[in-house]
Amino acid sequence: MGADGRPTLGIGMVGYAFMGRVHSQAWRSVSAFFDLPVRPSMNALCGRSAEATARAAGTLGWAAVETDWRKLVGRDDVDVVDICTPGDSHAEIAIAALEAGKHVLCEKPLANTVAEAEAMAAAARAAAERGVYAMVAFNYRRVPAVALARRWVAEGRIGRIRHVRAQYLQDWIADPDFPLVWRLRRDKAGSGALGDIGAHIVDTAQFVTGERLTEVSALTETFVTERPLADGSAGLAAGSGSGARTGTVDVDDAALFIGRLSGGGLASFEATRFATGRKNALRLEINGSAGSLAFDFEAMNELWFHDHTLPEAEAGFRRVLVTEADHPYAGAWWPPGHGLGYEHTFTHEVRDFLEAIATGTAPEPSFDDGLRVQRVLGAVETSAARQSRLTPVEDV
Amino acid sequence: MGADGRPTLGIGMVGYAFMGRVHSQAWRSVSAFFDLPVRPSMNALCGRSAEATARAAGTLGWAAVETDWRKLVGRDDVDVVDICTPGDSHAEIAIAALEAGKHVLCEKPLANTVAEAEAMAAAARAAAERGVYAMVAFNYRRVPAVALARRWVAEGRIGRIRHVRAQYLQDWIADPDFPLVWRLRRDKAGSGALGDIGAHIVDTAQFVTGERLTEVSALTETFVTERPLADGSAGLAAGSGSGARTGTVDVDDAALFIGRLSGGGLASFEATRFATGRKNALRLEINGSAGSLAFDFEAMNELWFHDHTLPEAEAGFRRVLVTEADHPYAGAWWPPGHGLGYEHTFTHEVRDFLEAIATGTAPEPSFDDGLRVQRVLGAVETSAARQSRLTPVEDV
Amino acid sequence: MGADGRPTLGIGMVGYAFMGRVHSQAWRSVSAFFDLPVRPSMNALCGRSAEATARAAGTLGWAAVETDWRKLVGRDDVDVVDICTPGDSHAEIAIAALEAGKHVLCEKPLANTVAEAEAMAAAARAAAERGVYAMVAFNYRRVPAVALARRWVAEGRIGRIRHVRAQYLQDWIADPDFPLVWRLRRDKAGSGALGDIGAHIVDTAQFVTGERLTEVSALTETFVTERPLADGSAGLAAGSGSGARTGTVDVDDAALFIGRLSGGGLASFEATRFATGRKNALRLEINGSAGSLAFDFEAMNELWFHDHTLPEAEAGFRRVLVTEADHPYAGAWWPPGHGLGYEHTFTHEVRDFLEAIATGTAPEPSFDDGLRVQRVLGAVETSAARQSRLTPVEDV
Amino acid sequence: MGADGRPTLGIGMVGYAFMGRVHSQAWRSVSAFFDLPVRPSMNALCGRSAEATARAAGTLGWAAVETDWRKLVGRDDVDVVDICTPGDSHAEIAIAALEAGKHVLCEKPLANTVAEAEAMAAAARAAAERGVYAMVAFNYRRVPAVALARRWVAEGRIGRIRHVRAQYLQDWIADPDFPLVWRLRRDKAGSGALGDIGAHIVDTAQFVTGERLTEVSALTETFVTERPLADGSAGLAAGSGSGARTGTVDVDDAALFIGRLSGGGLASFEATRFATGRKNALRLEINGSAGSLAFDFEAMNELWFHDHTLPEAEAGFRRVLVTEADHPYAGAWWPPGHGLGYEHTFTHEVRDFLEAIATGTAPEPSFDDGLRVQRVLGAVETSAARQSRLTPVEDV
Known part of the structure; x- marks a missing residue:
């Protein structure tokens, strides 16, 4: 619950290159311009190198750092997993996150193959039944x-x-x-x-x-x-x-x-x-x-x-x-x-x-x-x- | 031979709709802007209706009128045949004109079928041997x-x-x-x-x-x-x-x-x-x-x-x-x-x-x-x- | 009277540089595109040098040549005087032409001074009483x-x-x-x-x-x-x-x-x-x-x-x-x-x-x-x- | 001193309408994109109404609230005063802030009169002698x-x-x-x-x-x-x-x-x-x-x-x-x-x-x-x- 009485939603992001930088700016800015019923909190950033990830977290405004995406998915203060990695890892992370009850925002393309995309779509449909949502980041719609x-x-x-x-x-x-x-x-x-x-x-x-x-x-x-x-x-x-x-x-x-x-x-x-x-x-x-x-x-x-x-x-x-x-x-x-x-x-x-x-x-x-x-x-x-x-x- | 000593080239045009109107303006204007070794003379216009063709000739500036393209092709004062009809008549007119020793400017598409186009191209190659030239009017090149x-x-x-x-x-x-x-x-x-x-x-x-x-x-x-x-x-x-x-x-x-x-x-x-x-x-x-x-x-x-x-x-x-x-x-x-x-x-x-x-x-x-x-x-x-x-x- | 029964209007133009070239193209083209109650005839072109003017007349399509604008104005076959000279000569030519009963088309600016322009406007008003018209060639209106x-x-x-x-x-x-x-x-x-x-x-x-x-x-x-x-x-x-x-x-x-x-x-x-x-x-x-x-x-x-x-x-x-x-x-x-x-x-x-x-x-x-x-x-x-x-x- | 060892510069802003909103976004974003030797901290926002200002501070991300610009200027945690009010108040606030040793960023126009602007420029020159800087926010230069x-x-x-x-x-x-x-x-x-x-x-x-x-x-x-x-x-x-x-x-x-x-x-x-x-x-x-x-x-x-x-x-x-x-x-x-x-x-x-x-x-x-x-x-x-x-x- 934030200071203004709105519930807080903890965000965890995987990847901090081009897409991670721009997603960070979005999470950082959204509450100042849109009157939302929830308030996102930039709780954790995940990357492979501890040092580089910590540096990125400092620059981009993330509170904590993980070097294993499974740990990020497992954190109690992460309600949303934002996937900003190359396409070869999308399916594994997204499906695991959805199964762990985390909402997922996933960069495009959804996957590198139709088979992976089908598995992800199935996981998303199953998660939606439990009120857990998935979205693919075709930003140009916005x-x-x-x-x-x-x-x-x-x-x-x-x-x-x-x-x-x-x-x-x-x-x-x-x-x-x-x-x-x-x-x-x-x-x-x-x-x-x-x-x-x-x-x-x-x-x-x-x-x-x-x-x-x-x-x-x-x-x-x-x-x-x-x-x-x-x-x-x-x-x-x-x-x-x-x-x-x-x-x-x-x-x-x-x-x-x-x-x-x-x-x-x-x-x-x-x-x-x-x-x-x-x-x-x-x-x-x-x-x-x-x-x-x-x-x-x-x-x-x-x-x-x-x-x-x-x-x-x-x-x-x-x-x-x-x-x-x-x-x-x-x-x-x-x-x-x-x-x-x-x-x-x-x-x-x-x-x-x-x-x-x-x-x-x-x-x-x-x-x-x-x-x-x-x-x-x-x-x-x-x-x-x-x-x-x-x-x-x-x-x- | 024109008044200025340049040889005159007699033009005969078939068709006077959209393409005929614009070709007429070209023949009418070209000598005023380009210093050419020959001077085109708008000698004869051919259309199916004598009355309508005469009216068009008056408006567009053609000296004489024909209602049969074969007659136009046969005129002594026609050195160039300009074909501004629909594609179904291109092959017949163009080939006849080239065989009659007339240079041919033909509207595009060259023909309605590949077979016709092949026959026309063959006729053009043969005519070129005799110094008789053919050109297809892809005007956008200009x-x-x-x-x-x-x-x-x-x-x-x-x-x-x-x-x-x-x-x-x-x-x-x-x-x-x-x-x-x-x-x-x-x-x-x-x-x-x-x-x-x-x-x-x-x-x-x-x-x-x-x-x-x-x-x-x-x-x-x-x-x-x-x-x-x-x-x-x-x-x-x-x-x-x-x-x-x-x-x-x-x-x-x-x-x-x-x-x-x-x-x-x-x-x-x-x-x-x-x-x-x-x-x-x-x-x-x-x-x-x-x-x-x-x-x-x-x-x-x-x-x-x-x-x-x-x-x-x-x-x-x-x-x-x-x-x-x-x-x-x-x-x-x-x-x-x-x-x-x-x-x-x-x-x-x-x-x-x-x-x-x-x-x-x-x-x-x-x-x-x-x-x-x-x-x-x-x-x-x-x-x-x-x-x-x-x-x-x-x-x- | 032209071949098509429409009355002919004889045009005489003074000057054949930039403006003269473009006015010539206008006189040459207008009847082919607009259905007019009169037909302009490009009867005489006036310039200072006989030789250069004759050459221009040949290129631009004028039937005769004058080297003195007063003679052009005086020709029986000139009903319209088209003035394409620099501004310093506009007033003299235009006023003389209007007084001679010739319609006048005059290039812009109307004159080089307000005084000249006033004299020209007065002459035009007087001429209009007699059915003789004057127009200044602000072409961009068209x-x-x-x-x-x-x-x-x-x-x-x-x-x-x-x-x-x-x-x-x-x-x-x-x-x-x-x-x-x-x-x-x-x-x-x-x-x-x-x-x-x-x-x-x-x-x-x-x-x-x-x-x-x-x-x-x-x-x-x-x-x-x-x-x-x-x-x-x-x-x-x-x-x-x-x-x-x-x-x-x-x-x-x-x-x-x-x-x-x-x-x-x-x-x-x-x-x-x-x-x-x-x-x-x-x-x-x-x-x-x-x-x-x-x-x-x-x-x-x-x-x-x-x-x-x-x-x-x-x-x-x-x-x-x-x-x-x-x-x-x-x-x-x-x-x-x-x-x-x-x-x-x-x-x-x-x-x-x-x-x-x-x-x-x-x-x-x-x-x-x-x-x-x-x-x-x-x-x-x-x-x-x-x-x-x-x-x-x-x-x- | 921020967590990353860079000195922190405390920002205090006066006004939170159109200009205040856009300045806030700038202060919020700058460190994520530019590698700066200092880190701005959005410490205090000043407005006339306590309630409305608190609400704006929550939305825009300011840590504290003042309702009197003099108090804002006097705060120890304010090193920079950012003036986003209409022009009639610029001179008074800016001069006071500069005299209090605060750097000033002032919206344009600098003032509503030349006399005010002169006083402000004089104050800025004097402050600069002491290493205190002033800038006017002609943002289109950027x-x-x-x-x-x-x-x-x-x-x-x-x-x-x-x-x-x-x-x-x-x-x-x-x-x-x-x-x-x-x-x-x-x-x-x-x-x-x-x-x-x-x-x-x-x-x-x-x-x-x-x-x-x-x-x-x-x-x-x-x-x-x-x-x-x-x-x-x-x-x-x-x-x-x-x-x-x-x-x-x-x-x-x-x-x-x-x-x-x-x-x-x-x-x-x-x-x-x-x-x-x-x-x-x-x-x-x-x-x-x-x-x-x-x-x-x-x-x-x-x-x-x-x-x-x-x-x-x-x-x-x-x-x-x-x-x-x-x-x-x-x-x-x-x-x-x-x-x-x-x-x-x-x-x-x-x-x-x-x-x-x-x-x-x-x-x-x-x-x-x-x-x-x-x-x-x-x-x-x-x-x-x-x-x-x-x-x-x-x-x-």
């Missing part, structure tokens, strides 16, 4: 502009969806001398651009449209097959490759796929880390019978809306600055036109997760949603391996 | 920004091409009550969005990259299968459908395909007339190891260029206004910043065609280039019919 | 997007106007070695950026708002006071300065002014040729109680419209592509999304002028409108000379 | 894109500055029924748009150029002179006006001014809250002999740069996403393309302030910088009252 897009599609303002055009374009490995970091290794990351950023556009597209991809035809490619070995366990960070020794890239550098939506529309997806000049261009355009929407995360506070019901002479894509008080999440922050940044999406995410826990409501995106994405990724890999043959995506 | 893109790719400024992202988005048939004009009928148009606008992005992408699409995986769709019958032979023009009676749309409303380029890159294409709010968005983005280019015809005087060889802190997509004196074609017109419009691409096209004829050089895009596009379109239709299976594109 | 802006303001869609923000930014003399062309000499051009491009934004702002500037406070500056002498009478063209000899720039390089509108709003104007990277950025933004409009000629086919009567969560500046059939002028050209270029504004201008003559209606912008602009420019120069003191602008 | 602009100007990449074009456009009081909040009352706010947002663009322009405005000519206007009385002391928040009773707006709704820079360039400024559709458009464009820069806070992660030293055919405004590791501040946050938001500018501000205190360096912007801005605002008001007469700005 960009105000993306949430507004979903709202407008649900309200019918776009009409029947004919086209989805989704791209996630980055360029951080375009240089062949960029080292072989863990995100380029199948054993750690499961896949390359596909699972890392392709997963985001699949979830975002399915979320905004409220439809599913039912079949896909795909091409994948690895442009640079040998890279200098990375020092340590660097994630996104470049550093200098150690030069002398190289290793084989065994994940995709880029994945392209086209497919059909459950509502009859056509969809096109592209995930790549070789789009020079595009830094974090998660783009989504939807064309419907009544209107269109366009979004690019590089200008994350804007949603472009074409209202096709207006007279032709007046119509056009309008730039809606998604910073008004009645836009999703935006009212909690600043006056109109004072934009938000990347980490706000995580603050919104933990806000929704805390709200769901406090009110006993299943949070979204669920592990089933995570599994839905995983099945699309699986179908993409199958299609790519079978001469791009149109491959059905099984529903959850 | 947008100064597109020509500049080609120049920069050829100079190596983009480096090795990793990605091509091409879209041609329109929305003029999104309304199910839009009538069944000839462009929606297979017998006239051959295909739908694929042949009409998909052809343009295939040619533009192959032109700018200097590479070929070697294999494709495709999806096509007809969203609206029954439409009101159109009155007369309307092209793009809407008019009111006759209401009571409807007909079946037997062409694609949209075509999506992904594929590989001869240089090892990945490519994505989308042609649709259902992208509400997009009016004539021919878009091309190319990502290479040394830089990227992006173009959208809706802002046709701009080419966006990212120079990836600059320090990261200074790099970004720059908006080059392609109106400088040393940009392709631009120096012939107005001072910097005074943009050009759609029909200028045709003026550039006939300028290049006239220059080629006068200097005895084979013009481009050749009928072989047109055939190359046709083969891609054929592979797209084959793939779409075979569960999107990756389908090779035979080279010319 | 950009479809600008005409649409005017339509929407007149319909009340912008509400009460609070702010006008007008800029005309170029950079062609930013280099101190650019030579002293006639546009930089007071005797020829009257003023510098002020009269050349400042005149355009004053007229465009007054046209779109339907209001007048009632008082102004101004600053002017000449950044580069000595420049190499130009060879010949070059206009915009750079060429190489002759190096050894220089001359004094006695006009402004840039002019800034703020002021009040007759409706109570505030306005800000800036005209400069030193805005590096801006090529022909004629920009206008209007903020009213019910909405806002924004325009930039560098993207001339777009009008940005904010509808302030929409709910805040839906509002935003929308990019209207001004290429729809019911947009001003646009229906005469191409399908939606196929943009127009710079010279189309002149084709629209002569279209409206011919229509006015044929129907006996006074064309706009009238010489009175030209005088209104001249009075603003005069007040700007007065204010700049008097410590920026707020200076009233007398109405016509 | 937008990474603005800091990058400053860097490039200082490096000479823009060359000699010819033009500055600065606007701060908002629309939150365009509705005449918006109530008379404190920002619209002279006794509290000093002036209207001028002091609130005009101050920002004056400081930002002087910061980025490294030059001063030396003389100005100005117009100000109050469009809506009577407004419903506000309930309570609402700031930006609208609420419902109480309807029956109204009060007089005695500050400007908009201020326009033009002037000269110390380096010889021309500058144009506009501050308004009536620019419908513009939400927080702090815009700055600088044109220099070697290049140009353009910025709009509504897209705060972008800086547009035109390099005028490039060949004309390659040049154009490039969109630099200011999210690279070697961009100012950006390296502390996320990977490229993951943008920042409004409050980050405050985190950067307190980071620089803490760094300055810890290293004994005078922080910037200093109270002298605040005074410089105040003198410009004073000259603007003088000019506006004297028929826009060009009015010199005295240097500090």
